[in-house]
Amino acid sequence: MAAATAFAGGPRWVTGPPYFNTPTYSVVWYTNQPHYFTDSGDLSVYVDHAAADAIVAAAANVWNVPTSSLTLAYGGTLNEHLSGANVYTSSTGLVLPSDAQSGNYLAKQIAVIYDTDGSVTDLLLGSGASDPSGCRQNAVTESVDSIVPAGYIQHALLILNGRCTGPAPEQQLQMQYQLMRAFGRILGLGWSQVNDNVFTGSPAPTYFQALNWPIMHPIDIVCGLYTYQCLPQPFTLRADDLSALASLYSIARNQAQPGQVDTLLRAQEISGTVTFPTGQGMEGVNVVARRWHQYWSVPEAWQSVSSVSGFRFKGANGNPVTGPLASTPSATGSVFALYEGHYDLRRIPMLDGPWQNVILDTEPVNPLYTGQYAVGPYSVNQVAPSGSDAQQVEGVVASYYTLVGKTLATDNASASCDTATDGVETAPAAIDTEGWSTGTLCAYGHAAWFGLGVKANHSLTLEVTAQDEQGFATMAKAMPVIGVWNATDARGSLPSVAAVATAFNGSAIGMTTVTIANAQSRQLRIVIADQRGDGRPDFVYRLRVLSADAVSPANISAVGGEVAITGMGFRPGNVVTVDGVAATVSNWTATSIVATVPSSRALGFSTALPADVAVTDLSTGGTTVITGALNYAAPVPTLNLVTAPSGTIFMGDTAAIPFTVKLIAGNGITPMANQPVTFTAISGAVEFNACGAAACVVMTDVSGSASTTVTALGPGNVSLSATSAYGSQSASFTAVTRIRTVTPVVPVQYIAADTTVFWTPQVSLGDNSAPIAGVRVNWQTISGAMTFFPMQSLADTQGIAETVATTGPLAGGGRATASACAWTTICASFAAEGVGPADWRLEIVSGAGQSVGAADILAPVTLRVTDLAGHAVAGVGVQVHQTVDEWQMPCPDRGRCPVPPIYDAQVSSAVSDTNGLVVIALMQIPGAAEVTNIVAATGEQGFVSLSLQKQP
């Protein structure tokens, strides 16, 4: 393999098993001088044959550079113009003219087809594929149609879509640009990532970053109609392109032919390994080099050359789920562990001067660079590097400098590879009893094997979620696939029970899932592996086995009830259904769920039945079902409560709400008529009014109902029962005694003898059952001189009723009595009693001892008339004498006390009110210093005197 003389970055294919004979070499052309042969016709009405050849030559010559041993040369024309007329299908497949076929590779290595009318493009890619609207993708179609197991490219096709040319020169330049990139591909160059911010736009790229954005970038940026206009010097290879080309077609030291230079003349090569702390190579890390001039204080602000670690290693391999790789040329890469983290910056060009430094950085490959845009060995999905960039400086490197074995270790990368809890195929590990466990697919090719026993008619769901170093779900690490066998299946066979060969089929990020039905009890063997057959310390996975094992109780009445479901993999929020009808879940743990299941009638059945119980995780779609887990008993007639008395009922009252039950047949619909229902009081004394007795049998009517009202006969808690042959219902209430009262506010009113007095008797009403406002009160004389008007009145909101009584004249000691009755029979009596003049007494209630300033006003004086026992006496006349004297100094100790002049004098009278009170309006001279003298007298012995002062 003369062309693959050195390990380098950037090959599109690397040899390896099973297709290639010898591993680890870049796949290159079998000759360093492949020739291209152009179609003999025109490319389009705008681009004739000669112009088309010029476009092809310009695109091809970009790859003829002094530092590479490759010469891509024009070899002549094909024998014909290819079109839909001579490219067609036959019974054996697609037919191309013989000199464009791969079998003609010794004579014509690269066939360039001028597809003038797009018919060939349409024929190969589908009707309408040549449409000019798709020229950014279909202007040039390339195919390397012969790669041999020895690792050589023998033949390639390039199809130029003539419909993508036109009168505008830019259209031809755009085709030349796309053809240049296609030539790079058929020469064996892979896509490359350097200064990727030119593609991502973040951070904003500089001119020099764009100038060093490789021609072999995976995806064009679009800045207008023509993508070649989106980068500077679009027809010039970058340092990274030259490095990649040199990795395939290098010139060893002192081997350059005329017009060539040694690949490493004024350049360096640095290679080595990106590793985990465990020593395992870390694949898929983009290693980039920046140059640092010997006289500059900082390195260049752009990347120059790149190499993806593990580029010679297999990015995709077989696994226990899919079996070994198919033997095709695309099964690229070796499986030697030495190359798992290997990188090779094949040609780092030198700045001026005798030496330079080189800065090495590591970075992830853009996750968009997969599939047809893949950069590096991982094609299906990129893997985020573990840890962060650990920058290194390789100092003072000169022309021809070659460094082998430069180890790069990222900071804080995953450092353990503990798979002790994983089983192996011959001895699978047990599943964690809670159904949740975490493991690591480490090292390369590792698979985790588990054993699990399942019961008949139980289904379960396996969920495997890839996690990153922080435990977050991710699609940028492992790609879990799942295989399931019967434990008795032969080792090494493909899964017989279930297989998910493509990762991430779940509805949650990073999840692969499969649900397995089990008609019979069996032991399963389960494997978790990486889709690519990979395995590394940062391939963490979270396994969940969602499996319901049993339901308890398994037998349940037709009305449903609470059950416990045991199993594994449960979590809060999981939903339980019985034959598809939701149950009410009250508690979750990883191994149990408590739920109240619906009645069989809710399931749509009126007979005994077995029902399926399912636990579902709505967030993942995972589910586990136990078929026939619950046995519902046959439904029976039911006695249902319709209404019942409750709360408090007064003794003697009939409850407003009757005790009513309804008898329904087992189908839940049909009423059962003419069935006896016995109403009894379990405690308390009642009368069932349906039959006027303490116990009562009532026949159900046509609606199935039996009903009676209930009268409470005694106080206390009352418990009732309605019983039929199909069940019973109960009711309860509290019976209380009714208490009503009428109480006089003043039981005895004392009045002056021989006098007629008007006063207002009041009674207070009380009732423990209801509000009392509005209750009518009848006032009635029992004896003596007392009359009322009105004789009926209503209680107010405070429960007070009043009227006006005319009482007297009564003799001293004489009485008149009356009654006030409410609710007809509840009465209170009160009286009026005469008090003779000999028993009247006066007492000062307020206003005595006043001494105020001359400018102030004396307050009135209030007296009360009482009898000898201190009862207030109403209707008593009181004589009041007042004089107003001049205020003077106190009398001297010796000598005569002067008599002050009297300013005024007055005699008046007043009558005591119902409370015996008399209020005296005082004589006084405004603004004058004076003394008011008061003498009050009543009856034969009632007398008080007092003096009040207004001092100067």
Place this chain on the structure above:
Amino acid sequence: MAKTLWIFRCLCAALAVAQFAASLGCAQVAPVPIPQTVEDVLHQMADQADIIFLGEVAAIRPHEDGGLASGFIEIDFRVDRAIRGISGGTYTLREWAGLWSGNAGRYRTGERLLMLLHAPSVSGLSSPVGGLDGAIPIRGGGAAPVLANTATLSSTTVVDLRWLGARLPQSASFKINPILPPTPLTLSQQMATKSVADPITSEDDTSSRASVSAQQASVDTVVKLLASWKKAADGVR
């Protein structure tokens, strides 16, 4: 080092389209509007597609005994949602084997895809619109389960439109970094253990084509959009 501020032709869609259209007075090429949103991109691709469906790869069968260039690969899809050109059930895509020369993983069994396909040609061969960009991945978009968390999220599958997002226009204007300081340094100064200046420091542009969570949409949303769009007339294309 050149100080010239090199500015590429700025994106000016209207002007470019107008110029392009004018230049094609007698050409067979119709101007294609430059999409401004991912939805525009999808719409344009849908216009070019004769067959659209959402399905899962059920089987892959190579027929390349006569060599890649004359062979073909059959890919069976179990169609979950037929949107245009087919009625559902199973669909077999027959691709030119030459497309598979360097891409073993064009499709994988079990893979779920939204396929926008050209109609088969007279040869029976076809392929996705816009290369494999017309085979758009479907993936899970819901939160991963954690034992302690309450599982109340509903299942979510999304259409991964990130590659279509890469077809959106962006400016090709580049900024010039300050010229490097000419101050000579000694070797020891260069080799000092100071951190090396990171050249990829960002300005305030935070957009990134590697981090485009916004460029995904629910399957239902995309299917409804596709179903609502009529295929562009052939005369327009």
